Amino acid sequence: MKRFTALLFSIFILSSCAELQQVVSQLPQGGDVLSNADIASGLRQALDFGIDKQVTKLTQEDGFFKNELVKILLPEELQKVDKTLRDIGLSSLADEGLKVLNRAAEDAVKEATPIFVDAVKGITFNDAKNILLGDNNEATEYLAIKTQSALYDKFNPVIANSFQKVGADQIWENLINRYNNIPFTNNVNPDLTDYVTGEALKGVYTMIAVEEKEIRTKISSRTTDLLRKVFALQD
Template sequence: MKRILIVTILLSITFSSCAEMQQVINQFPQIQGIGGVDVSGGLKEALNNGISKQVTKLTATDGFYKNEAVKILLPDELKKVDSGLRKIGLSSLADEGLKVLNRAAEDAVKEATPIFVNAVVNMSFSDATTILMGNESAATQYLENSTSTALYGKFNPVIQNSFRKVGADKVWSNIITKYNNIPLVKKVNPDLTDYVTNQAMQGVFKMIAVEEKNIRTNLSSRTSPLLQKVFAMQDHK
């Protein structure tokens, strides 16, 4: 892109008339694209593709639990709970505790997908061209940075409901009670809803980034004329 801009400047010096200059510029569609292509719309389409093609994978059974990239593990505070339960012969309960955290996230993302779609539709890119020319997940990072606080407020109640729906609240109430009854252990009372909310959101953004990278690096992933035009500009940076 820098090389093209330098050529354009040199051409503007070489050609005396605006007509001559425009005739030559027309041979460089990527330069026209900066002003003539809906870059913001292309970025939004890429993010929406990430939601429709990648985030929906998280809503399936084991969508989180068997995806090592996004699987929700126990926070440090609960690792001692896991270890303590296994020492007293409750390994199956410890395993179930980890699984239901991921089940809650899978259910919640299914319910919350419209929240993420709405966030993309309504977001305003402050500098769409800069984001387009950024790294392989620049648009996803922009979405995460500009919407996380608002999304958390909407997503957290969905997680709470999913905890009840998949029975995670009962499982973890049982786990915490059994652990706190072990002699000499320091009692725990973790906020698992907050933890799973944050972990689930991180998983969503990771999966959106996967699709953004696909579109940036794989021509066959540009499945619409707009995506093809917008990301062709990136190819020539």
């Protein structure tokens, strides 16, 4: 909520569109001045590239599980389950428990693209102005504000179904039961569907932020004329 409030406040204090247009007009563009629509289109294009390049990777097998930036680990209350099982020689069971959590996230992310596309289409010039002059992950933060609630609603049932499809329910029931039957341990039973949903969302925004930072900080990553012109404004 604080981030959203800061976003609105930033838009309010950045004066009029003329401020950024004055900056634009000072760029060496052979007499061509970027329009408000061009600037908004450039931000949309950058986000579209991030979604296409990075989010698609997460939908592949091991897209989460073998990506250390987003790999889903156990929630804190289950880390003791993992350690205890490994300590008594059940590492393979613990590994399988981790894998199915990540498989569920990989399934869920396939539902994300249409929601992102709608959010990107809605970027206005005022949005673009604030994003362009913001931090290296400003566009990603904007996207998170616009999509997080809808993505959670999409991801949650997919993850629940995926748990059933890949046998995660059985694996975790077996894993937790084995742990709970160990003498002198306290029983655990976390809501894994909610936990994995939240971690999948974090993973999606993390990978979009990776691409956004590339475009902002590396001219070689600006692969179209529009991206080069628009992001020259923040160099």
